[in-house]
Amino acid sequence: MTGTTAPTRRSLIRAAALMGVASVTPGLAGCVTDGLVTGGTGPERQSNLDVSPILLVATTRKPVGSPPKSPYFSSERGRGLSFAEVRLSAPDRSLIGKVSSVVSGDWAVAAVPQVETGAGAAAAFTQAAFGRDVLIYVHGYRESFASAAVSAARLSDGIHFRGASALFTWPSAAATFDYGYDRESALWSRDAFEDLLKALASSPSGGRINIVAHSMGTLLTLETIRMLRAEAGEAAMSRIGAIVLAAPDIDIDLFTGAVERMGPDVSKITVISSTNDRALELSGAIAGGVVRAGAADRERLEALGVRVADASDYGGGLINHDLFLSNPDVQGVVKRAIGRAAGGA
Numbered sequence: 001m002t003g004t005t006a007p008t009r010r011s012l013i014r015a016a017a018l019m020g021v022a023s024v025t026p027g028l029a030g031c032v033t034d035g036l037v038t039g040g041t042g043p044e045r046q047s048n049l050d051v052s053p054i055l056l057v058a059t060t061r062k063p064v065g066s067p068p069k070s071p072y073f074s075s076e077r078g079r080g081l082s083f084a085e086v087r088l089s090a091p092d093r094s095l096i097g098k099v100s101s102v103v104s105g106d107w108a109v110a111a112v113p114q115v116e117t118g119a120g121a122a123a124a125f126t127q128a129a130f131g132r133d134v135l136i137y138v139h140g141y142r143e144s145f146a147s148a149a150v151s152a153a154r155l156s157d158g159i160h161f162r163g164a165s166a167l168f169t170w171p172s173a174a175a176t177f178d179y180g181y182d183r184e185s186a187l188w189s190r191d192a193f194e195d196l197l198k199a200l201a202s203s204p205s206g207g208r209i210n211i212v213a214h215s216m217g218t219l220l221t222l223e224t225i226r227m228l229r230a231e232a233g234e235a236a237m238s239r240i241g242a243i244v245l246a247a248p249d250i251d252i253d254l255f256t257g258a259v260e261r262m263g264p265d266v267s268k269i270t271v272i273s274s275t276n277d278r279a280l281e282l283s284g285a286i287a288g289g290v291v292r293a294g295a296a297d298r299e300r301l302e303a304l305g306v307r308v309a310d311a312s313d314y315g316g317g318l319i320n321h322d323l324f325l326s327n328p329d330v331q332g333v334v335k336r337a338i339g340r341a342a343g344g345a
Contacts, residue, residue, distance in 0.1 A: 047157045049165045053088040053110075055149055056134075056166040058125050058196050060189040068112040073145040075173045077185060081192040083121040085128055086167075087111040088153055107153035109146050122199035125166075133163030133208045133241070134200065135338070138193075140215025140249065141182045141283075144174040154325050155212060159335040163207065168193055170220060179286055186220040193224045194231070201228075201236035208241040210338050214322065215279070218248035218294075222258050229265060237265050241341030244334050246272040246324045247294040249283050255293035259304045266305040270337045272324055273301060275312045279321035309333040 049055070059082050061073035068084070091106035116124050137152035148169045156165035170189040172182045200209050213221035222245070229237050248255065248271060259266055273294050274280075280292040293301065298310045311323050311330050323330040 047160045047165075048162050049088070049153060049156045050090060053090050053153075054165075055086045055088055055152060056125055056128050056164055057084045057086045057112075057149065057169065058082070058121065058166070058192075059084075059145070059169045060185075060192045061145060061169060061171045063115045063117060066115075068115050071145060072109065072112040072115075073169065075144070075171055077171045077188065078117065080118055081121040081195060082115050082117040083125045083128075084112050084115045086149060087113070088149070107150045107157070109149050122196045125196060126199045126203045126205075129164040129166065129200065129207060130203065130205045131207060132205070133210065133342070134166050135161045135163060135210045135212065136166045136168055138168045138211065138213035138217035138221050139170075139172070140213075140217045140247075141172060141179060142174055142176060143169075143172045145169055147174070148172075151214070151322075151325055155331070155334070158325070158328070158331045159338070161338070168196065170217075179283065182216055183219070186216050187223065189220055190224050190227060193220060194227050197224065197228050197240075198232055198236060201232060201239040207239075208342060209239050210241040210243075210341065212242075212244040212246065212324070212334055213248075214246045214324070215249045215294075218245040219250045219254075221245065222248075222250065222255070225265075226258055226261060229262065240265070240268060242270065242334075242337040243268045244270045244272065244324075244337050245294075246334075247274065247277055247280060247321050248292065249280060250293045251287060251290045252293050252296050252300070253290065256304060259306060267307075268341065269306040270309065270333065271301055271306050272309045272311055272330060272333055273298065274310070274314070274323070277321050307337070
């Protein structure tokens with residue numbers, strides 16, 4: 001037989017396992033339809049992070065060193081919640097900088113001056129964000145502290161967020177074959193994440209709490225939001241703005257059960273899905289073959305009451321797992337969800 005053989009499902013999964021969930025440069029095939037577009041997005045504005053490159057970090061990772069030293073937070077589980085105001089170095093906006101960023105990267109962690117761990121961490125985070133809306137990024141599987149911080153910065157800067165940029169980072173082993181450790185660490189972090197959200201929701205500042213979670217981080221987020229709703233009630237949930245679940249790595253049956261218990265707060269949830277997400281295909285195979293929520297058919301997700309942005313046509317690479325960090329149109333889904341929440345619609 002001659003000619004090129006089409007890749008099989010098994011070969012794709014093997015390639016995904018070897019490559020992990022690396023970023024790709026996607027190709028576009030039109031606009032993402034997410035049901036949130038009510039008109040133009042208006043003129044773009046500079047992000048607050050670009051003006052003041054400070055990332056508020058809440059984490060259940062074990063801090064490294066006292067005073068902190070690189071890599072600042074490890075893959076080990078710490079003692080409760082820690083907080084730090086992380087200083088970032090911004091990308092070079094010049095033409096030379098844009099060209100060189102292809103090789104050298106863009107945002108980076110510059111310094112972590114101080115870490116507060118224990119009972120006062122959630123209050124310290126709340127005080128640092130006082131009076132501002134907050135965008136909390138919750139990363140996924142196979143992420144170090146540094147890579148998660150860079151992703152949080154890319155997201156906030158990419159959507160020109162004007163409030164406080166934040167990261168909730170849990171103890172991922174940052175290794176392709178430690179999926180089980182990552183999943184357990186994410187779930188172990190639920191109580192700490194809930195404590196943070198409770199502190200923010202009870203603050204008199206009036207700022208809205210927006211959450212964008214990726215991959216395995218969506219499981220942590222959805223479970224925590226359920227706990228918050230059950231324990232703190234509508235008063236806390238009224239402070240939650242947009243909940244964007246990007247490529248949710250959650251068993252579709254588990255996702256269905258969780259969403260069905262959200263009541264009217266299900267309207268806060270936007271799912272960015274893709275039926276050709278190879279990383280989710282891999283995790284589904286690891287988990288026994290049950291489809292992941294982020295790879296489910298749009299109609300199945302919409303039937304649950306969530307808003308859906310199907311980004312299946314936006315990936316030009318093999319993995320197609322983190323388009324919301326690199327594709328302006330998919331980032332627009334996040335921006336519109338936050339805008340809708342701010343408008344109370």
